[in-house]
Amino acid sequence: MKLHTLRANPQILLQMGDPTRDSSDFLTDKSAKIFVAGHRGLVGSAIVRKLQSLGFTNLVLRSHSELDLTRQFDVDSFFAAENPRFVILAAAKVGGIHANNTYPADFIAINLQIQTNVIDSSLRHGVKKFLFLGSSCIYPKLAPQPIPENALLTGPLEPTNEWYAIAKIAGIKMCQAYRIQYSWDAISGMPTNLYGRNDNFHPENSHVLPALMRRFHEAKVNNAKQVVVWGTGSPLREFLHVDDLADAMVFLMDKYSGLEHLNVGSGKEVTIKDLAELVKEVVGFEGDLVWDTSKPDGTPRKLMDNSKLLGLGWTPKISLKDGLVDTYKWYVENVVGQ
Numbered sequence: 095m096k097l098h099t100l101r102a103n104p105q106i107l108l109q110m111g112d113p114t115r116d117s118s119d120f121l122t123d124k125s126a127k128i129f130v131a132g133h134r135g136l137v138g139s140a141i142v143r144k145l146q147s148l149g150f151t152n153l154v155l156r157s158h159s160e161l162d163l164t165r166q167f168d169v170d171s172f173f174a175a176e177n178p179r180f181v182i183l184a185a186a187k188v189g190g191i192h193a194n195n196t197y198p199a200d201f202i203a204i205n206l207q208i209q210t211n212v213i214d215s216s217l218r219h220g221v222k223k224f225l226f227l228g229s230s231c232i233y234p235k236l237a238p239q240p241i242p243e244n245a246l247l248t249g250p251l252e253p254t255n256e257w258y259a260i261a262k263i264a265g266i267k268m269c270q271a272y273r274i275q276y277s278w279d280a281i282s283g284m285p286t287n288l289y290g291r292n293d294n295f296h297p298e299n300s301h302v303l304p305a306l307m308r309r310f311h312e313a314k315v316n317n318a319k320q321v322v323v324w325g326t327g328s329p330l331r332e333f334l335h336v337d338d339l340a341d342a343m344v345f346l347m348d349k350y351s352g353l354e355h356l357n358v359g360s361g362k363e364v365t366i367k368d369l370a371e372l373v374k375e376v377v378g379f380e381g382d383l384v385w386d387t388s389k390p391d392g393t394p395r396k397l398m399d400n401s402k403l404l405g406l407g408w409t410p411k412i413s414l415k416d417g418l419v420d421t422y423k424w425y426v427e428n429v430v431g432q
């Protein structure tokens with residue numbers, strides 16, 4: 095279906111659903127076709143596990159090598175052939191502070207390409223409901239804490255991830271614009287820092303939690319006396335286990351239909367120093383921490399106000415300690431020695 099056809103035919107928009115209503119029919123048809131983009135990643139794989147545990151039987155999944163989402167023609171052909179009813183976009187160029195700082199062009203360009211292609215094709219091929227995943231880095235570096243949704247675009251961004259943040263802000267705004275102009279049910283969730291099974295454990299390009307888990311594990315098996323940790327240890331971060339995030343994304347698909355993006359967080363923050371001590375304890379490394387202050391700290395504090403999501407009836411369930419124990423077990427069984 096072409097955009098001009100949509101513009102010319104308001105009946106098609108009506109068939110696509112009224113975005114102002116409570117869209118609580120997501121959970122009712124377990125045979126509905128759902129495209130989870132990025133299903134091999136941390137978030138996408140957790141969403142697939144969650145949907146499968148709920149009995150969904152018609153998931154459409156494509157790996158990066160099967161479908162490169164930066165290629166507009168291929169994405170549109172895929173949507174024309176598959177016609178999914180629901181789409182959850184968990185494919186993106188993702189990385190920690192070092193990767194964001196080192197590859198700014200990739201972070202802005204690849205993310206803009208993926209999200210533009212997938213959002214636009216989803217609309218034009220009649221997807222009933224669309225969920226975009228952003229990130230807490232969309233907010234100003236010095237936003238009020240806990241950060242409310244309306245802090246968006248109220249101040250300068252954190253320089254280490256502004257390119258990624260700009261792409262994510264564009265994604266939110268594109269969902270809002272398509273919602274306004276086409277009455278299309280596109281929503282956005284803004285997750286805090288995530289961790290869990292299928293995380294990226296790359297030594298430099300990953301996020302802090304998998305990076306430290308790997309470094310402490312390798313130090314333990316090599317009987318090293320010290321482990322280097324980046325920055326000063328003073329920044330505060332909020333962590334959410336990816337299974338809680340997946341639960342929240344399914345909750346939003348079922349219960350939320352609104353213009354505003356919604357924060358998704360645990361509501362609990364920890365200093366990087368305390369996080370490092372906790373990961374050290376879970377891994378069982380007994381040496382010392384050495385702080386490399388030549389590495390950037392990034393945003394000093396990034397706790398999101400999750401009261402809107404909690405007000406809808408969702409709650410996180412997995413504590414940081416339990417989540418770390420589960421993730422370390424998975425890491426040892428699935429990554430070490432592979």
Ligand SMILES: NC(=O)C1=CN([C@@H]2O[C@H](COP(=O)(O)OP(=O)(O)OC[C@H]3O[C@@H](n4cnc5c(N)ncnc54)[C@H](OP(=O)(O)O)[C@@H]3O)[C@@H](O)[C@H]2O)C=CC1
Pocket residue numbers: 131132133134135136137138157158159161162163164183184185186187188208227228229230284285286287288289292293294301
């Ligand atoms: N991890 C975190 O702490 C947070 C993540 N998020 C958001 O959650 C979403 C998912 O992140 P996460 O699961 O951590 O990321 P991952 O890197 O674990 O997974 C991303 C997935 O996207 C796929 N992908 C990347 N580029 C392309 C492409 N061109 N075509 C097709 N597939 C592609 C990857 O495939 P391949 O690996 O083969 O390239 C991978 O499966 C992102 O939107 C991210 O911004 C938000 C806040 C925090």
Ligand SMILES: C[C@H]1O[C@H](OP(=O)(O)OP(=O)(O)OC[C@H]2O[C@@H](n3cnc4c(=O)[nH]c(N)nc43)[C@H](O)[C@@H]2O)[C@@H](O)[C@@H](O)C1=O
Pocket residue numbers: 189190191192194229230231254255258286287288298299300301302303305306323324325329331366389390391392393
């Ligand atoms: C999810 C979020 O992720 C990124 O932002 P970030 O929160 O700064 O993420 P991070 O996990 O990489 O670092 C958190 C803190 O931890 C410190 N730190 C210590 N030692 C290591 C270390 O070994 N690796 C890393 N990566 N960080 C370390 C590090 O110096 C920083 O102070 C964004 O780019 C953005 O993409 C985004 O949305």
